[in-house]
Amino acid sequence: MRRILSVDERLKVIPFPDTSMTMVDNPVEITIKVPDYLFMS
């Protein structure tokens, strides 16, 4: 039986580990291709 839950009940966000409490060995990297209309020098 499918349980129909509300958005808040369904989406359980996992917070990013607290960097002040634990050692971060490998920092999380983010790579994104910026749109063509964005000019960067």
Next chain:
Amino acid sequence: MQDISGEAMAVGNTTKLAWCNKYIEGLRQIELQKYDEITSYIFEYMEMHSKRTAEEIAKVKAELSKRGGKGDLSQKDFVEMLLHRKDLIFGIWANVQSKNMSHEGVSFKLNPGTPQEKQICKTSLPQKYASMQIVVRCLWTSYDYLTFTKASTDIVVGGIMDFRMFTYPEIAKT
């Protein structure tokens, strides 16, 4: 709305500008709420997205017979969904089989597993969650919904990128 806002700004009509900003903010909040609702809906039917088709099972079986591997063939390794528009990126990535992602990272790709595959953005998981059954959502909007009405000397350029981790949803039992 932007035209009205621009006109109000040009003539210094602060009342009109405040009215515009109020509605722009309201509309953006509704959009964010919609993204959450879409995510929730995908989670609700996660077992359908994580299931392999008969063709995919046959393909994986053929590959595994060469390498001699075993595993649950009915389930995909990852769920990968992505919508890419000029002003929006909305992606869902799920580690269905709890694979170790310490070295690979999480890629949001268009047409995954096909010759037309194209990586749009990439991130990695904190070490603690690298081999857990987890869902990552990527949301990029070309506009700034965070500091839009805040008084600041800085301007957000390039939009807002939001990566969020979610607990893997409970699968419905049939």
